[in-house]
Amino acid sequence: MPGRDRGTRYRYHAIEDGLWDDPKLEGTPFEERGFFVYLCANYRSRPAGIYRATDEQFAADTTLPLARVRAYLADLHQRGGIVRDGAWIFLPGYWARQAHNPGMIVAARSDVQNCTSEIICAAFLKKYPLHSEWLPNGCPTVAKRFANGGQKIGSPDQTRPDQTRPEKTSTSHPPRALPAEASWGTPEALALKYNQEATDNCPAVTTLSTSRRKKALQALRQFPDETWWAATFAQYHRSRFLSGRSTPGNGHGNFQPDFDWLLSVGKDGVENSVKVHDGRYCDAG
Numbered sequence: 001m002p003g004r005d006r007g008t009r010y011r012y013h014a015i016e017d018g019l020w021d022d023p024k025l026e027g028t029p030f031e032e033r034g035f036f037v038y039l040c041a042n043y044r045s046r047p048a049g050i051y052r053a054t055d056e057q058f059a060a061d062t063t064l065p066l067a068r069v070r071a072y073l074a075d076l077h078q079r080g081g082i083v084r085d086g087a088w089i090f091l092p093g094y095w096a097r098q099a100h101n102p103g104m105i106v107a108a109r110s111d112v113q114n115c116t117s118e119i120i121c122a123a124f125l126k127k128y129p130l131h132s133e134w135l136p137n138g139c140p141t142v143a144k145r146f147a148n149g150g151q152k153i154g155s156p157d158q159t160r161p162d163q164t165r166p167e168k169t170s171t172s173h174p175p176r177a178l179p180a181e182a183s184w185g186t187p188e189a190l191a192l193k194y195n196q197e198a199t200d201n202c203p204a205v206t207t208l209s210t211s212r213r214k215k216a217l218q219a220l221r222q223f224p225d226e227t228w229w230a231a232t233f234a235q236y237h238r239s240r241f242l243s244g245r246s247t248p249g250n251g252h253g254n255f256q257p258d259f260d261w262l263l264s265v266g267k268d269g270v271e272n273s274v275k276v277h278d279g280r281y282c283d284a285g
Contacts, residue, residue, distance in 0.1 A: 048111035050089070
């Protein structure tokens with residue numbers, strides 16, 4: 001999808017093709033889906049999915065009528081596909097689909113720090129709590145509010161992208177509540193990454209039992225690189241089966257590729273995480 005850059009010159013942003021099939025876009029017209037992809041791919045877009053652009057600029061770039069642009073923005077906001085505050089825009093699923101190499105992390109952190117919208121910063125930090133240390137220079141109150149329990153900032157529809165997933169708790173051991181942030185290499189950090197980057201149909205981890213911690217530690221010993229897990233969760237978005245966009249068959253209608261399933265070994269003796277990472281469930285083409 002091209003973006004206008006200095007007059008007649010255009011440049012493209014590569015995007016993860018799972019964005020086109022984002023469940024939040026289900027039932028939207030083809031043109032609105034294309035507009036959403038444009039929001040992700042235009043030359044203003046940034047690694048964190050946070051940038052500034054007016055409705056008029058979007059209309060000029062796409063040649064769509066201004067009224068239609070505003071209607072699409074309002075619908076995408078209502079669906080949770082974007083968060084809008086004045087000229088600021090945040091694409092909640094964008095950062096999860098980026099390659100988290102050092103350069104991208106530095107750029108994304110700068111995006112958050114330079115944002116002056118409390119609504120946008122709060123939405124980002126609640127979507128990606130592992131990055132709550134990215135204190136935004138323009139929003140000094142956000143980190144404090146987030147640290148005090150993540151109170152909502154703005155109206156309910158403005159915090160829609162931070163919807164909570166169904167809770168899944170362990171009954172075999174007294175649960176240990178999941179913290180808001182954790183250092184990589186710990187079971188808590190892996191659970192947080194799952195919550196942030198797996199698809200929305202996957203129940204969120206809110207507690208860590210002894211069994212879950214043991215499985216997570218074993219998985220992290222085998223695959224300690226955070227980028228390996230980022231690639232694994234990216235496969236969720238590429239798979240209609242794992243993302244819940246297709247109905248499981250063969251009597252597995254209640255199947256959910258949750259945290260416990262991911263850390264388990266399949267009947268074939270291979271870890272489910274390895275099969276997901278290697279594209280076993282990825283749709284052809």
